[in-house]
Every structure is written in structure tokens, then in C-alpha cells.
Amino acid sequence: xxxxxxxxxxxxxxxxxxxxxxxxxxxxxxxxxxxxxxxxxxxxxxxxxxxxxxxxxxxxxxxxxxxxxxxxxxxxxxxxxxxxxxxxxxxxxxxxxxxxxxxxxxxxxxxxxx
Amino acid sequence: xxxxxxxxxxxxxxxxxxxxxxxxxxxxxxxxxxxxxxxxxxxxxxxxxxxxxxxxxxxxxxxxxxxxxxxxxxxxxxxxxxxxxxxxxxxxxxxxxxxxxxxxxxxxxxxxxxx
Numbered sequence: 001x002x003x004x005x006x007x008x009x010x011x012x013x014x015x016x017x018x019x020x021x022x023x024x025x026x027x028x029x030x031x032x033x034x035x036x037x038x039x040x041x042x043x044x045x046x047x048x049x050x051x052x053x054x055x056x057x058x059x060x061x062x063x064x065x066x067x068x069x070x071x072x073x074x075x076x077x078x079x080x081x082x083x084x085x086x087x088x089x090x091x092x093x094x095x096x097x098x099x100x101x102x103x104x105x106x107x108x109x110x111x112x113x114x
Numbered sequence: 115x116x117x118x119x120x121x122x123x124x125x126x127x128x129x130x131x132x133x134x135x136x137x138x139x140x141x142x143x144x145x146x147x148x149x150x151x152x153x154x155x156x157x158x159x160x161x162x163x164x165x166x167x168x169x170x171x172x173x174x175x176x177x178x179x180x181x182x183x184x185x186x187x188x189x190x191x192x193x194x195x196x197x198x199x200x201x202x203x204x205x206x207x208x209x210x211x212x213x214x215x216x217x218x219x220x221x222x223x224x225x226x227x228x229x
Contacts (some may be wrong), residue, residue: 032215043118043205043220051215090157093215101170102218104157 002027004093006105014113017079019063025089026072033074034092035065038107044090050074057062061085086112118221120206126227132194135224138187139208147218148181148191149205157205163189164212196228 007022015028026029036044045057048059055067061084065076074091119138127133139146147162156207161171166183174181178197195202203225208217 034217036220041222041225043222044207044218045220046217049215049217101159101162106156108222 002031002093002095004091004103004105006091006108008088008108009106010111012113013081015083016080019076019085019110020083021076021089021091022054022112023074023076023080023105024072025074025093027093027095029070029095032094033065033067034094034102035059035063035074035076036090037093038090040087043065044102047076047080047089060073078114081110083111083112086110115203118208118219120204120221122224123222124227126229127167127196128229129197130195131228132192133196133200133226133228135191135204135206137189137191137221139189139206139207140210140219141187143208143219144186145209145212145216145218146183147209148189150219151162151203151205151222151223152201153210157162160191192204196226196229198228201226201228 003026005024034049035045035047038044044101047056047063050057050067058064063078067074088109090107092104140197144165148160149157151157160173161181163183181191203223205220205223207220209216209218
């Protein structure tokens, strides 16, 4: 069985400061991992994904995430927050094979303070 | 491409009424997914199709829910009769393959309120 835990339901940062959204996963096998972003009243949009290639993954809008197998983590970071980053972020785990579906985290709401 | 298109964007109905949600996937995508998002349960996969055929409907909450995909460019999710606990945002997503590494592209969602 697989699971994903987003450690913070809400994160607030000031504009221009770094962003860290934490995600830990559990999977019997080496999974694929995704970060999706959902802006208010919008659908989910892919930020980045890890698929067993490079452990440091760069995504859109300056975001990146590092896959750390030893820590079973896939934290999302950005060096400098922008007001437009305010949204809900979902960490998602997918098994490399088998019948398990995508598992979504509960989401982290990111607030940017002007 | 216009992306995944869903209609209506908002729906308000009374308990007991039939509700039909519609989805047009991205052209050329063979997989279509229906999700439900609530505060209590987060995002849940309800059902998904491959080449218009339902593959896994184990997430459909009960017999009041049904989904169809009559052709590659159209799918419906129907609730009959609707209940207040069905109030949620329903998302449709599509992907070009069913590969676990494949990106799913989400529509803007239908916000359903059942009174």
C-alpha cells in the first residue's frame, strides 16, 4: 500500500522569502511522485514530477523538489516567493506498476504575505 | 488545445434531483478520470476510462452515481437522486496514456451544491 503525508496544512511566507512545502511518502516500491498546484476555483496543474531519473527535479514557476529515498521525502521548494504563488499544493504518489491508483495528499495552502 | 473542458462550472440543485456533469477531454488522450474533492476527504478517484471503456469504478460511492463515455470526446457523470452529502467539486482529468508516470491534465471542475 502507498500513502502520502503533507506535514503542513497551511504555510505562510513573506513575499521574496523561501518556500518549503513538506511531503513524505510510503510505498512498497520506488514510486513516481508529483506536485500539483491548485489556484482558487481552478483545476489542478502539474508543477513537477519525479520518475526515477534525476533526484532533483525542476518545475515551472521556479519550483523544484528533491527526492530523498533515505528520508522518504519529496519536499517542494522555491527560493523566492511571489504573490502569484498563493494556492493549494498537492503532493501525489503513484506506484511504478500494479493496480494502485494515484494517492493525493491532503494539500498545503500557501499564503504569501505582502 | 483548450484543455479539459467541464460543464457546468457551478450547479445548485435540490435533494432528489438528477444532476449531470459533463467533460470533454484533451483531443488524443486515451484516459479519462473523474475525481471528487471535499474538505473532509480530499481528492478521491471515482472512476476512470481507457478508450471509452470503464476500467475501474471502485471509487464510485454508490449506485446513485453512474458514468459513461459514449465517445472519445465526451463523458458524463450522473447522480440520481442527488443528496446534500454529494456537494463537492467534481474534476475531470485526462492523460495520453495510463502510464503511472504520465501527467494528468485537470479541468476547472464543477462545483456542486445539493440543498
